Amino acid sequence: MPQLILLLIVAAIAWYGYRKFVSEAEKLTRRQQEVRRQKETGTQGTLIKDPATGEYRLKKPE
Template identity: 40%
Template sequence: MPQLLVMAAIFGGGYMLYRKFIADAEKTTERGEQRRAEQKNGAIGTLVKDPDTGVYSVRKDQE
């Protein structure tokens, strides 16, 4: 029985690491596609609208 619990913990941890890896890979791919689109269009950055003030600003890399 303890072996079953250890195996379940290993598989659960592995699944969580796999999901984290996939999420990070998707973010990296999306960021790369955005940068390629900006270079193709000759844009310096992407503008985003602040919902509170209605002011547009250049998107930061963290977003």
């Protein structure tokens, strides 16, 4: 029985690590696509509207 519990704990840690790895890889892919699009169009960033002030500011990197 202790071996089964240990196996389940190891499997849960592996699953969590895999999900974390995939989410980080997706974040990097999105960032690379954004940089590639900016190079293609010659822009220097993306403007977003601040809902509190109504001013436009450059989007901060994630």
